[in-house]
Amino acid sequence: MRLSDYFLPTLKENPSEAQIVSHRLMLRAGMVRQSSAGIYSWLPMGLRVLRKVEGIVRDEMDAAGCQEILMPAIQPAELWQESGRYEDYGKEMLRITDRHERAMLFGPTHEEVVTDIFRSSVRSYRDLPKNLYQIQWKFRDEVRPRFGVMRGREFFMKDNYSFDLDYAGALRSYNRMFVAYLRTFARLGLTPIPMQADSGAIGGDLSHEFIVLAETGESAVYCDRAWLETDPLELEIDYDADLQPIVDRWTQLYAATDDKHDPATCKVAPDRLFEGRGIEVGHIFYFGTKYSASMGAVVRDENGKDTAVEMGSYGIGVSRLVGAIIEASHDDAGIVWPEAVAPFRVGMINLRSGDEACDRACEALYGALAQADVAVLYDDRDERAGVKFAEMDLIGLPWQIVVGPRGVKTGSVELKERGSGEREELSSEAVLARLT
Amino acid sequence: MRLSDYFLPTLKENPSEAQIVSHRLMLRAGMVRQSSAGIYSWLPMGLRVLRKVEGIVRDEMDAAGCQEILMPAIQPAELWQESGRYEDYGKEMLRITDRHERAMLFGPTHEEVVTDIFRSSVRSYRDLPKNLYQIQWKFRDEVRPRFGVMRGREFFMKDNYSFDLDYAGALRSYNRMFVAYLRTFARLGLTPIPMQADSGAIGGDLSHEFIVLAETGESAVYCDRAWLETDPLELEIDYDADLQPIVDRWTQLYAATDDKHDPATCKVAPDRLFEGRGIEVGHIFYFGTKYSASMGAVVRDENGKDTAVEMGSYGIGVSRLVGAIIEASHDDAGIVWPEAVAPFRVGMINLRSGDEACDRACEALYGALAQADVAVLYDDRDERAGVKFAEMDLIGLPWQIVVGPRGVKTGSVELKERGSGEREELSSEAVLARLT
Numbered sequence: 072m073r074l075s076d077y078f079l080p081t082l083k084e085n086p087s088e089a090q091i092v093s094h095r096l097m098l099r100a101g102m103v104r105q106s107s108a109g110i111y112s113w114l115p116m117g118l119r120v121l122r123k124v125e126g127i128v129r130d131e132m133d134a135a136g137c138q139e140i141l142m143p144a145i146q147p148a149e150l151w152q153e154s155g156r157y158e159d160y161g162k163e164m165l166r167i168t169d170r171h172e173r174a175m176l177f178g179p180t181h182e183e184v185v186t187d188i189f190r191s192s193v194r195s196y197r198d199l200p201k202n203l204y205q206i207q208w209k210f211r212d213e214v215r216p217r218f219g220v221m222r223g224r225e226f227f228m229k230d231n232y233s234f235d236l237d238y239a240g241a242l243r244s245y246n247r248m249f250v251a252y253l254r255t256f257a258r259l260g261l262t263p264i265p266m267q268a269d270s271g272a273i274g275g276d277l278s279h280e281f282i283v284l285a286e287t288g289e290s291a292v293y294c295d296r297a298w299l300e301t302d303p304l305e306l307e308i309d310y311d312a313d314l315q316p317i318v319d320r321w322t323q324l325y326a327a328t329d330d331k332h333d334p335a336t337c338k339v340a341p342d343r344l345f346e347g348r349g350i351e352v353g354h355i356f357y358f359g360t361k362y363s364a365s366m367g368a369v370v371r372d373e374n375g376k377d378t379a380v381e382m383g384s385y386g387i388g389v390s391r392l393v394g395a396i397i398e399a400s401h402d403d404a405g406i407v408w409p410e411a412v413a414p415f416r417v418g419m420i421n422l423r424s425g426d427e428a429c430d431r432a433c434e435a436l437y438g439a440l441a442q443a444d445v446a447v448l449y450d451d452r453d454e455r456a457g458v459k460f461a462e463m464d465l466i467g468l469p470w471q472i473v474v475g476p477r478g479v480k481t482g483s484v485e486l487k488e489r490g491s492g493e494r495e496e497l498s499s500e501a502v503l504a505r506l507t
Numbered sequence: 508m509r510l511s512d513y514f515l516p517t518l519k520e521n522p523s524e525a526q527i528v529s530h531r532l533m534l535r536a537g538m539v540r541q542s543s544a545g546i547y548s549w550l551p552m553g554l555r556v557l558r559k560v561e562g563i564v565r566d567e568m569d570a571a572g573c574q575e576i577l578m579p580a581i582q583p584a585e586l587w588q589e590s591g592r593y594e595d596y597g598k599e600m601l602r603i604t605d606r607h608e609r610a611m612l613f614g615p616t617h618e619e620v621v622t623d624i625f626r627s628s629v630r631s632y633r634d635l636p637k638n639l640y641q642i643q644w645k646f647r648d649e650v651r652p653r654f655g656v657m658r659g660r661e662f663f664m665k666d667n668y669s670f671d672l673d674y675a676g677a678l679r680s681y682n683r684m685f686v687a688y689l690r691t692f693a694r695l696g697l698t699p700i701p702m703q704a705d706s707g708a709i710g711g712d713l714s715h716e717f718i719v720l721a722e723t724g725e726s727a728v729y730c731d732r733a734w735l736e737t738d739p740l741e742l743e744i745d746y747d748a749d750l751q752p753i754v755d756r757w758t759q760l761y762a763a764t765d766d767k768h769d770p771a772t773c774k775v776a777p778d779r780l781f782e783g784r785g786i787e788v789g790h791i792f793y794f795g796t797k798y799s800a801s802m803g804a805v806v807r808d809e810n811g812k813d814t815a816v817e818m819g820s821y822g823i824g825v826s827r828l829v830g831a832i833i834e835a836s837h838d839d840a841g842i843v844w845p846e847a848v849a850p851f852r853v854g855m856i857n858l859r860s861g862d863e864a865c866d867r868a869c870e871a872l873y874g875a876l877a878q879a880d881v882a883v884l885y886d887d888r889d890e891r892a893g894v895k896f897a898e899m900d901l902i903g904l905p906w907q908i909v910v911g912p913r914g915v916k917t918g919s920v921e922l923k924e925r926g927s928g929e930r931e932e933l934s935s936e937a938v939l940a941r942l943t
Binding site for chain 1: 512513514516537540542543546547548549550551554557572574575576577578579580581582583598599601603605606609611613620623624627628629637639644646648650660661
């Protein structure tokens with residue numbers, strides 16, 4: 072993509088409304104634009120990142136045996152009256168009356184809808200287990216939306232729902248999600264830490280929150296240093312096998328947010344205790360028959376008896392993750408994208424657009440990288456070098472190629488790694504070999 | 508995917524609420540499930556098709572130089588008050604009041620939001636042209652939603668918006684979309700016919716509707732037979748070139764819906780006049796400065812003068828297309844998916860699940876096809892052959908492989924092409940060679 076064509080409205084000044092770094096950088100880097108309080112439009116650069124995050128989340132859901140569906144944003148109030156949550160949910164639910172005076176709502180979550188689908192479709196224990204997921208926009212009418220996409224009103228979420236015949240099955244489903252979540256966040260370049268959690272308004276008694284480390288994170292995190300030394304991607308996972316030993320290995324390590332951590336009782340030796348900050352990006356719940364019993368989602372068991380299915384629900388904040396990744400990976404100059412979610416892998420700066428030799432060298436590299444399927448954003452604009460350098464650092468692509476008149480004479484370009492800041496003078500061929 | 512695991516709640520009976528064939532078949536084939544009037548959940552099989560259609564639409568938008576963004580579903584009423592459409596839009600607009608008593612709405616279209624993004628981002632004629640698209644769920648509160656996803660309330664749409672400095676530029680953008688639309692529908696296996704259209708509530712004076720042929724379509728179509736003999740994919744398109752000659756070649760051919768067709772004045776010779784039926788799936792508009800003038804979307808032109816930008820908007824009904832494709836391609840037994848949008852390319856029927864030889868032959872083929880990246884739905888259930896045949900025809904995958912005890916003995920399986928019904932006895936190797 073040529074920057075001269077690209078719709079990338081960067082901002083030079085720090086927007087005054089942005090209190091946290093991810094909000095500031097997403098606005099400055101032209102990723103999102105606020106439409107109304109807590110509601111954003113995603114511009115091309117931001118949407119590319121959102122889609123990459125979504126892709127990795129989907130990939131891990133599929134690997135864990137979940138099947139994708141898509142439920143509507145607008146739900147009928149009756150379903151929530153059936154489950155008993157319609158009155159309880161309060162003002163965060165965006166309530167709507169349609170032209171026929173029917174009570175509707177913009178879904179803040181989808182337990183009721185998915186339970187309705189299940190009860191009208193599945194009759195027999197032989198059709199279990201099932202685990203259905205969607206990646207869908209939701210709405211929670213926060214009283215004070217803030218922090219950009221980290222606490223928006225309209226937000227993008229992966230939510231899934233497991234259906235099992237009994238507790239043992241539900242626990243297997245829960246464990247699969249536990250492992251899939253660790254893998255997902257690790258693939259996004261993050262360090263996830265699962266925390267035993269209260270189940271909150273949604274109900275249930277087995278529940279973990281997933282927090283990713285970020286120095287600028289919202290919550291204080293206390294945990295065993297072993298967390299930082301383990302790579303969830305190291306293990307080869309067989310989702311059909313018993314995952315309990317793996318889950319146990321993780322959950323026996325100490326981890327707590329500040330509201331639960333008590334230095335007086337914490338058993339981790341001080342030199343093994345990591346204190347940091349983090350951001351909640353996922354939550355998993357087992358809640359048994361809470362919805363299936365009230366809504367009549369039953370299957371016939373082996374003895375021909377109707378049994379309410381055991382359910383769990385599992386959520387990942389997909390749009391929130393875009394902010395969380397920036398909180399976890401930035402410096403004073405801007406964003407530092409992990410390769411897995413970078414909107415483009417490479418940014419190429421032409422230091423003298425219009426100069427025949429520079430243009431030629433850039434076009435040749437641009438063509439060769441495109442040929443090799445490397446996504447490149449090519450700054451071909453007629454702008455000062457300083458502006459180009461600053462913007463390229465701001466948008467945080469993992470690799471920068473700088474093509475200038477001096478290097479072109481000797482057949483070399485500069486390759487800079489955004490994260491480390493390391494620079495090398497290389498021939499175009501060597502750059503290609505490095506990046507393809 | 509093994510059918511024993513897959514969430515595919517097919518229906519044996521014709522649902523009484525479904526008046527048209529696509530609605531009936533989508534319900535019966537377990538593609539969608541109604542959540543409330545005109546609002547559907549997409550189940551795994553339906554979602555796979557929706558994503559394929561979306562992918563082709565996106566691909567052609569990208570090829571035509573458009574850039575993808577994503578605007579929110581929930582919009583502020585103020586923007587619509589600025590453009591003057593808030594009162595005009597009537598009851599089809601789903602109006603919402605948030606917890607702070609602010610007037611919001613679920614976007615039925617996004618001219619206002621995109622104009623707002625543009626005016627706050629683009630300042631100079633040098634940044635033009637721009638053409639921004641999104642693929643997003645919209646809501647129109649139809650008084651009588653019906654025909655399944657063909658006229659739903661919550662529906663999935665690709666909409667894009669072009670911004671040019673002058674009429675000549677706007678016409679170039681319009682022509683690009685004209686060509687991209689023909690290509691898109693043709694790639695979906697459809698026969699598109701553009702019709703000169705009234706611009707309707709949205710305003711403007713250059714406008715075409717795209718209708719695809721389907722015997723069960725909603726509108727009568729009259730056109731020159733040349734339409735049926737032309738393949739929009741035949742031409743190599745260079746979107747940077749002048750497309751006017753190509754557009755002229757298409758638009759000079761006669762085409763009209765029944766409300767415009769007048770046998771008395773129609774100049775097409777009777778033997779050259781095709782009479783059929785069709786479904787509207789896309790619409791393109793040029794509307795000049797209608798929104799840019801009222802909302803102040805101006806750029807500085809070459810002489811430093813502020814100029815309201817020339818705009819157009821372009822829509823494709825993505826969820827509607829899923830229904831339209833079925834209307835255009837089905838038979839008495841069920842859906843006949845064009846290869847480009849088929850949820851799986853192959854359905855494999857094991858006529859005797861549990862029989863060791865049949866299972867082994869099926870698993871070998873299943874593995875080999877997966878290896879070759881061919882998407883297969885494998886009916887491994889313990890069901891009667893008749894049920895398996897009927898369901899496989901119903902869901903309409905392009906190729907069926909039938910593995911039975913007799914064939915397995917002689918080393919052969921049956922390959923059936925769903926569209927033509929043609930069957931062949933082949934070795935497994937020959938089937939693999941055919942499908943990979």
